Amino acid sequence: MTEATPQPKKIxxxxxxxxxxxxxxxxxxxxxxxxxxxxxxxxxxxxxAMKWRAALDADDFPDHPADERLAVMAASERxxxxxxxxxxxxxxxxxxxxxxxxxxQFPMWWFSVPAIMKGWxxxxxxxxxxxxxxxxxPYSEGALAGRRALLSVTMGARPTAFSDRGIxxxxxxxxxxxxxxxxxxxxxxxxxxFGLFDSNELPAERFATAQRAYxxxxxxxxxxxxxxFRSLVGGDYDHDMRLLPGVEAPGTTGLDLHVRPRx
Amino acid sequence: MTEATPQPKKIxxxxxxxxxxxxxxxxxxxxxxxxxxxxxxxxxxxxxAMKWRAALDADDFPDHPADERLAVMAASERxxxxxxxxxxxxxxxxxxxxxxxxxxQFPMWWFSVPAIMKGWxxxxxxxxxxxxxxxxxPYSEGALAGRRALLSVTMGARPTAFSDRGIxxxxxxxxxxxxxxxxxxxxxxxxxxFGLFDSNELPAERFATAQRAYxxxxxxxxxxxxxxFRSLVGGDYDHDMRLLPGVEAPGTTGLDLHVRPRx
Numbered sequence: 235m236t237e238a239t240p241q242p243k244k245i246x247x248x249x250x251x252x253x254x255x256x257x258x259x260x261x262x263x264x265x266x267x268x269x270x271x272x273x274x275x276x277x278x279x280x281x282x283a284m285k286w287r288a289a290l291d292a293d294d295f296p297d298h299p300a301d302e303r304l305a306v307m308a309a310s311e312r313x314x315x316x317x318x319x320x321x322x323x324x325x326x327x328x329x330x331x332x333x334x335x336x337x338x339q340f341p342m343w344w345f346s347v348p349a350i351m352k353g354w355x356x357x358x359x360x361x362x363x364x365x366x367x368x369x370x371x372p373y374s375e376g377a378l379a380g381r382r383a384l385l386s387v388t389m390g391a392r393p394t395a396f397s398d399r400g401i402x403x404x405x406x407x408x409x410x411x412x413x414x415x416x417x418x419x420x421x422x423x424x425x426x427x428f429g430l431f432d433s434n435e436l437p438a439e440r441f442a443t444a445q446r447a448y449x450x451x452x453x454x455x456x457x458x459x460x461x462x463f464r465s466l467v468g469g470d471y472d473h474d475m476r477l478l479p480g481v482e483a484p485g486t487t488g489l490d491l492h493v494r495p496r497x
Numbered sequence: 498m499t500e501a502t503p504q505p506k507k508i509x510x511x512x513x514x515x516x517x518x519x520x521x522x523x524x525x526x527x528x529x530x531x532x533x534x535x536x537x538x539x540x541x542x543x544x545x546a547m548k549w550r551a552a553l554d555a556d557d558f559p560d561h562p563a564d565e566r567l568a569v570m571a572a573s574e575r576x577x578x579x580x581x582x583x584x585x586x587x588x589x590x591x592x593x594x595x596x597x598x599x600x601x602q603f604p605m606w607w608f609s610v611p612a613i614m615k616g617w618x619x620x621x622x623x624x625x626x627x628x629x630x631x632x633x634x635p636y637s638e639g640a641l642a643g644r645r646a647l648l649s650v651t652m653g654a655r656p657t658a659f660s661d662r663g664i665x666x667x668x669x670x671x672x673x674x675x676x677x678x679x680x681x682x683x684x685x686x687x688x689x690x691f692g693l694f695d696s697n698e699l700p701a702e703r704f705a706t707a708q709r710a711y712x713x714x715x716x717x718x719x720x721x722x723x724x725x726f727r728s729l730v731g732g733d734y735d736h737d738m739r740l741l742p743g744v745e746a747p748g749t750t751g752l753d754l755h756v757r758p759r760x
Contacts, residue, residue: 252552252553252554252555252567252569253555253566253567255566255567256566256567281552282552282554286552288551288552288612288613288616289515289544289545289549289551289611289612289613289616290515290606290611290612291515291545292515292516303516303518303519304515304516304518304519305697306515306604306606307653307697308697341569343553343569343619344615344618344619344622344674344678344679345673345674345678345679346609346615346674347615348552348553348615348619349551349552349553349612349613349615349616349618349619349620350551350552350612350616352607352609352610352611352612352615353551353552353612353613353616355607355612356606356607356611356612357612359607373664390570391738392737392738394737394738394739395737395738395739397739399739399740399742399754400737400738400739400740401636401727401729401734401738401739401740401755402678402738403673403677403678403752403755407670407673407751407752408673408674408678410608410666410670410671411607411608411609411671411674414666415607415608415665415666415671416607416608434568434570434571464664466664471664474655474657474658474663475654475655475657475658475663475664475665476657476658476660476662476663476664477662477663477664487750487751488670488750488751488752488753489666489670489751490751491662492664492666
């Protein structure tokens with residue numbers, strides 16, 4: 235072989251669609267096959283197939299005394315540090331810890347993930363796991379550093395509606411709560427999302443094109459530059475977590491303030 | 498009486514916290530009492546108490562043939578127009594239709610609503626109810642026009658972290674998928690969110706102050722100016738749903754592009 239073989243990696247694919255015949259299920263199967271064919275190890279969390287319980291409650295923390303008010307962050311951290319989380323949560327955390335990259339595959343519903351996937355996020359990214367006092371600060375090479383993160387999202391809308399002047403807002407802004415608020419908060423390295431637009435009517439030819447584009451993104455999962463969000467500990471922010479005056483390139487505004495100038 | 502009595506209105510309060518002793522439950526009870534004392538009618542959807550099922554699936558649409566792939570938007574619209582939705586969804590839609598205002602009370606988890614509330618949104622705002630071909634266009638005085646919408650959200654963070662240069666992003670940007678993407682998309686009139694910050698440690702005095710501030714916001718539920726999001730049909734957008742060049746005030750950027758200049 236003349237080309238360097240990419241190092242095999244470990245990838246967790248989390249997927250959420252109620253129908254196994256859906257576009258999202260097809261894309262999940264495609265990604266898993268493609269990644270395995272490239273020599274990687276893959277685990278899958280198919281949330282509907284797993285009947286994942288979406289609603290965080292006291293059962294997440296089996297040792298939590300029933301007569302004590304549930305302060306979620308405190309209970310979450312106590313149970314995590316004591317390794318006394320509900321077993322299905324511990325199992326998902328183990329998959330994330332095992333992984334070198336996490337891919338979330340989902341249909342955009344109301345400009346975010348489906349509720350069952352929000353429930354995976356709410357319940358798995360406990361205090362003491364994704365963030366917390368005993369861990370490095372958020373928005374830095376922190377709790378889950380060294381892991382790539384890719385959102386792969388299908389949308390009924392056209393791309394123009396998610397463009398810089400599009401009415402839905404720029405895709406990166408709409409997904410900021412996940413890209414920056416979840417992944418980068420926990421120290422993971424989010425890549426530019428992979429979006430499949432106009433997905434309600436998808437002729438075979440356009441699907442084939444999309445699949446090729448997705449394959450290319452998966453091939454570059456460990457070589458693409460992550461979105462260069464600013465580090466909280468890099469000297470760009472004051473003690474109240476505000477960006478210091480003047481550190482941005484002239485004309486930078488909105489949520490782009492929190493991205494380092496590229497190139 | 499010398500002052501005009503406010504017209505009694507109908508208000509739906511939707512709330513999501515797993516513990517009835519939580520701050521969010523306390524704020525919900527306070528809002529309900531306060532609104533009723535002012536003469537309004539109030540209904541409550543306490544999602545944890547109702548054991549609301551979060552994950553949308555084919556059971557939402559009882560007539561959907563099991564051997565047919567579930568295309569969510571199409572199935573959702575068909576079931577809605579045929580008045581054949583799961584009964585718990587129809588009941589929630591009836592509450593929204595009944596209401597003059599909807600208040601969502603929730604703790605911010607991962608920069609959005611808890612999964613159980615996302616599941617209320619995913620399942621209740623069906624095609625044919627919140628939007629759809631047979632209804633007025635989205636982002637206009639559309640499907641659910643004439644209804645106020647208020648997010649009341651508790652956050653562990655300090656307000657500076659959600660300020661214009663705050664690392665979490667401006668609160669309005671973080672909540673844009675709900676304010677603009679849900680409420681305004683469906684034609685409702687979102688007010689500025691009511692935020693209670695630094696909520697993990699809340700001394701009695703600060704709680705009392707917050708409660709007074711919340712009471713004032715509730716008193717102005719029908720008189721405050723809604724966030725003046727631009728209408729899709731008002732001539733500001735092109736056919737690809739992009740804001741036309743130059744309609745914004747000079748210097749306006751980011752998601753503020755979609756807000757009409759005030760004052």
